[in-house]
Every structure is written in structure tokens, then in C-alpha cells.
Amino acid sequence: MNRVEIHKEECKGCRLCVDACPKHCLIPGSGINNIGYQFIEFESERCTACGICYYVCPELGAITVHKKDKGETP
Numbered sequence: 470m471n472r473v474e475i476h477k478e479e480c481k482g483c484r485l486c487v488d489a490c491p492k493h494c495l496i497p498g499s500g501i502n503n504i505g506y507q508f509i510e511f512e513s514e515r516c517t518a519c520g521i522c523y524y525v526c527p528e529l530g531a532i533t534v535h536k537k538d539k540g541e542t543p
């Protein structure tokens with residue numbers, strides 16, 4: 470399954486990724502990271518691993534996109 474990993478300590482909670490995701494896979498979570506930002510959570514099986522969230526995120530290292538392996542069942 471495609472999935473996106475949010476590295477919560479790098480996230481500044483700007484929500485650019487939330488607005489940019491065409492599949493609405495990213496949501497503002499309820500947690501607060503160590504520097505006081507409300508980090509984003511990934512919540513969806515609809516993710517196409519398009520990478521848009523990765524490209525819009527201004528924080529290097531906050532998002533990693535994992536594309537489903539070819540042999541993996543959905």
C-alpha cells in the first residue's frame with residue numbers, strides 16, 4: 470500500500486500538504502510536537518504516491534512518500 474510518513478518533529482504545521490493532496494489523505498492531527506506545532510497525520514488508503522505533498526512541503530525531511538512495491542498486494 471502507498472503511504473506517506475510524516476516526520477512529526479520536522480513538521481511546522483503549515484498545512485500546505487493538507488490543501489495540496491488531491492486525495493485528501495493528510496489531516497491536521499491532534500498532537501503537538503516538541504517545538505509546539507500541530508503536526509500532520511497521514512490517514513488514507515487512497516494515496517497514489519503522487520508526491521505532491523512532498524514537493525509542496527517547505528520543510529526538508531518532514532515527508533517521505535513510500536510507493537507500493539510492485540509485488541505487494543494492495
Ligand code: SF4
Pocket residue numbers: 473489490491492493494495515516517518519520521522523534
Ligand atoms: S503522495 Fe499524493 S496522494 Fe499521497 S498523501 Fe501525498 S499528495 Fe496525497
Ligand code: SF4
Pocket residue numbers: 475479480481482483484485486487508509525526527528531532
Ligand atoms: S507541508 Fe510540511 S511542514 Fe507543512 S504541514 Fe505539511 S508536513 Fe508539515
